Amino acid sequence: MSHTAPTDAALVAALRADLTRAGYTADAVRRVWGPVADAATGRGLHGPALRALEGRGDALAVLCRTLFLGTAASVADVDRALPETGARGLAALGLVTVDGDTVTPAVLLRPQDLADAAGAVSWWVVSDLDEAAVGGALPTGHVLGVGGASLTLAGLQLSTPAERVLDLGTGCGIQALRARRAAPQVVATDVSERALRFTELNAALNGLDGIETRHGSLFEPVAGERFDRVVSNPPFVITPRVAGVPEYEYRDAGFAGDDLVAAFVSGVGDVLTSGGTAQLLGNWEYRDGQDGLERVRGWVAASAVPLDAWIVEREQLDPLSYAELWVRDGGTVPGSPEYARLIDAWLDDFAARGVTAIGFGYLLLRRTPIGMPPLARYERVSQPVAGALGPHLGEALAAWDRLGLLDDEALAAATVITASDVTEARHHRPGEEDPTVIELRQGGGFARVLDVDPALAALVGASDGDLPVGVLIDAIADLLGADATALRADLLPRVRELVFTGFLRVA
Structure with a gap:
């Protein structure tokens, strides 16, 4: 493509109409040459795709060979595939060169x-x-x-x-x-x-x-x-x-x-x-x-x-x-x-x-x-x-800003909800009742896997938006026979981390 060539609005509109009419989409291209050839093109290997297109003269096949793979075509084939634009229109846009009856791509034009x-x-x-x-x-x-x-x-x-x-x-x-x-x-x-x-x-x-x-x-x-x-x-x-x-x-x-x-x-x-x-x-x-x-x-x-x-x-x-x-x-x-x-x-x-x-x-x-x-x-x-x-990063930034407005007392008074993509896995040694490892797994976001202790696992499991965080921690402390004040000091920073990383959200 010439770096000085102005964009011709009418030609571009014609090309858009031609590509739409031909059904030149990413899904259509993948169907044309199949999964093996598609994987090969992603690795820079065009042979399987060219073999899959061999003998085909329909518009989609011509566009795949010429615009996707960058191989030469005849003027007649390109004119049939792009009736409004034609080979000369592509050349005017700087996308191909035309020499006699041969159209040689100067660029690639791929659906995405x-x-x-x-x-x-x-x-x-x-x-x-x-x-x-x-x-x-x-x-x-x-x-x-x-x-x-x-x-x-x-x-x-x-x-x-x-x-x-x-x-x-x-x-x-x-x-x-x-x-x-x-x-x-x-x-x-x-x-x-x-x-x-x-x-x-x-x-x-x-x-x-x-x-x-x-x-x-x-x-x-x-x-x-x-x-x-x-x-x-x-x-x-x-x-x-x-x-x-x-x-x-x-x-x-x-x-x-x-x-x-x-x-x-x-x-x-x-x-x-x-x-x-x-x-x-x-x-x-x-x-x-x-x-x-x-x-x-x-x-x-x-x-x-x-x-x-x-x-x-x-x-x-x-x-x-x-x-x-x-x-x-x-x-x-x-x-x-x-x-x-x-x-x-x-x-x-x-x-x-x-x-x-x-x-x-x-x-x-x-x-x-x-x-x-x-x-x-x-x-x-x-x-x-x-x-x-992108959505996960945006939610994390919003969570960080909200957490910045909550001191520990306010966080303890807030209710939190466990995200719908969070699951728990417990690993036991044979014959032992208590787990040796408790993991929280995140289905979305960064797909984090966290090792947690029974207290934090219990808090996440009980976080359904009904009771404030502080009330849950006090109940867990009573259940585990732990000091409630010490448990709050231990769990509240970890609740902040779980809110930021998307395991929990503030209701």
Whole structure:
């Protein structure tokens, strides 16, 4: 796609109508080539899908081959599949090139489903050709399509309404499209003019107004402005700053080590309204024995404005595994001399800073509301999580704010209700009546599993909203023969934790 080509509204409308008429949806694509081929395409292997489409000339098959997989087609086939747009229309939009009777894709245009608290939505997303379509290493100006990381962040986005949202490092614009569902105004920024053109086209193709694009790095394009929410899947990948190592715009912003994420964390407070939130994905280094999460804590402390921080480390890689991940991501073939050279460059870079591991995870930051206690939570959560986390994160923040208004006396006077997704498991040694382990399991949220003692298990089991927490604790103390005052001092902080993490809610 030409980075200077303006978006032709009439052609885009024609393409939208053609795609709708052809039934070019994610579900339809999966049905066309079946589950095995679908899994293969997710791994960058197009062979099974192409074999499944062999001999088919219907519109959906043509679109799958040409727009999803990036293989050439005839002008006649494309004209039949997209009667209003035609091959020439796609070329005018910069999506293909036409040479004689051959249509060669210049980009991918793929259907994408997304579900959040507002319901399910289907989009079409245009991005650059992937490795399988290119047939080798990606160009450094590559604009990435919708991948696992971008879907993760889309699912993390808070679903509560906002007025203005900043999507920093928008790429193909998937986060901007997602943010537009919660806010009437979205500003999408990127250092890549090409990425901004993709974002504009994707907004137009899906009939979304209210998305403004701006060119620039970090917060420069929005200096002096304020937003209720900032979302970012920034180019956080740690890349050696040496000659001969490709610098991919979609993953590398030219910063050394984890300095990009540090700059985001320490600077985002300046563009947030009071109570405004920022959400991003990021990497952080473990250096010379220093805990990576403590590094993030230092970045939060460096903010000029007070920030709440909820940092969740989801994964930790050693330097070699990290290097292999991103060298492969660029399309360099394992086992080749170039692969070995790039791996050495990564390892030398990590060794120079004393890096022993690299953490990856989610960062939720908030400009601390005036008069509220700050949130500072740094944790490791490695278990699989099902579904979008955005609603859970929003409920946790609301719970934190409500708990901040309740001292221990007020909490004891409140009633709480056990969440409907919480179950209890008890483990007994053979022949013993009393359990040796009692677990509370969370079906939603972060799917936490907590070991609890009989007193807390009894409190959670009795929390149906009828009796205040303090009354329940007194009854449990009497049942266990414990001191009621001591039991309150023990259980009330843990009740706060269970309310924040979603096991309990204040009635």
